[in-house]
Amino acid sequence: MSQLLEEHIAPIEVDGLTFRYGHQNVLENISIKVEKGSFLGLVGPNGSGKSTLIKLVLGLLKTDVGTIRLFGKDLVKFHEWDKIGFVSQKANSFNSGFPATVFEVVSMGLFGKIGLFRFFNKKHKEKVIEAIKSVGMEDYMYKNIGQLSGGQQQRVFIARALVSEPELLILDEPTVGVDTQSVQQFYSMLKKLNKVKEITLLLVTHDIGAMTDYVTDVACLNKTLHFHGHSDEFMADPDLSKMYGHDVHLITHNHGGH
Ligand SMILES: Nc1ncnc2c1ncn2[C@@H]1O[C@H](COP(=O)(O)OP(=O)(O)O)[C@@H](O)[C@H]1O
Numbered sequence: 001m002s003q004l005l006e007e008h009i010a011p012i013e014v015d016g017l018t019f020r021y022g023h024q025n026v027l028e029n030i031s032i033k034v035e036k037g038s039f040l041g042l043v044g045p046n047g048s049g050k051s052t053l054i055k056l057v058l059g060l061l062k063t064d065v066g067t068i069r070l071f072g073k074d075l076v077k078f079h080e081w082d083k084i085g086f087v088s089q090k091a092n093s094f095n096s097g098f099p100a101t102v103f104e105v106v107s108m109g110l111f112g113k114i115g116l117f118r119f120f121n122k123k124h125k126e127k128v129i130e131a132i133k134s135v136g137m138e139d140y141m142y143k144n145i146g147q148l149s150g151g152q153q154q155r156v157f158i159a160r161a162l163v164s165e166p167e168l169l170i171l172d173e174p175t176v177g178v179d180t181q182s183v184q185q186f187y188s189m190l191k192k193l194n195k196v197k198e199i200t201l202l203l204v205t206h207d208i209g210a211m212t213d214y215v216t217d218v219a220c221l222n223k224t225l226h227f228h229g230h231s232d233e234f235m236a237d238p239d240l241s242k243m244y245g246h247d248v249h250l251i252t253h254n255h256g257g258h
């Protein structure tokens with residue numbers, strides 16, 4: 001395959017996907033594309049099938065109806081899982097006694113477990129520090145993970161996902177339990193990862209909030225896909241903003257430059 005074509009291959013391409021738990025259709029005829037270099041916000045109310053779609057994309061659930069391609073390969077033939085980082089909504093559940101530092105937790109992204117620390121060399125250490133810096137947590141490197149706020153812990157989990165240098169990062173409701181003030185900073189950090197590190201991002205959320213200001217594309221899910229396009233198209237459609245959030249325009253104009 002030519003270099004040019006390869007550069008334009010979409011990290012995720014879902015076509016005609018239908019999924020049911022038992023007899024209940026949870027997803028119906030979903031076609032969605034996450035373009036290379038884009039930052040897609042996947043929004044929908046609770047129970048709309050967002051996590052189910054992510055599980056299908058990650059191969060954790062299976063369906064016979066429709067196709068999923070990852071980096072141009074059919075899911076069943078796809079093996080390059082190191083290209084994909086995933087941060088789930090339950091990631092930030094460490095209690096205050098958990099005996100690992102930020103540095104150690106991020107290192108797990110390289111080795112799977114802390115016990116393999118003896119193989120650690122200078123290059124590994126540099127990668128871990130770079131990942132921690134990229135989420136703005138360098139001042140907390142040797143703090144215990146359990147002592148951090150929900151938003152800070154979530155940044156650490158993103159660093160852990162980033163340390164193996166994925167091309168695509170999927171985040172399922174990463175801001176649950178993060179206070180409103182920090183959510184803005186969190187999104188702006190993601191935007192920076194997308195722009196500076198050129199990581200393709202898929203952000204799943206039920207709360208549209210100010211997300212539309214940071215993403216390049218929006219997809220609205222509620223069993224079927226109601227919208228899939230650029231974020232400015234989404235914002236220009238009052239029916240969609242009404243259905244999927246509060247007044248998006250109002251929120252958009254309420255916070256200043258970033
Ligand atoms: N393991 C399961 N078994 C049966 N139904 C499920 C299961 N997981 C989720 N569901 C149902 O599927 C629908 C979509 O759930 P989910 O994908 O978790 O939505 P979201 O992530 O958008 O909140 C909901 O109605 C939910 O109750």
Ligand SMILES: [Mg+2]
Nearest residue numbers: 050051052173
């Ligand atoms: Mg969910």
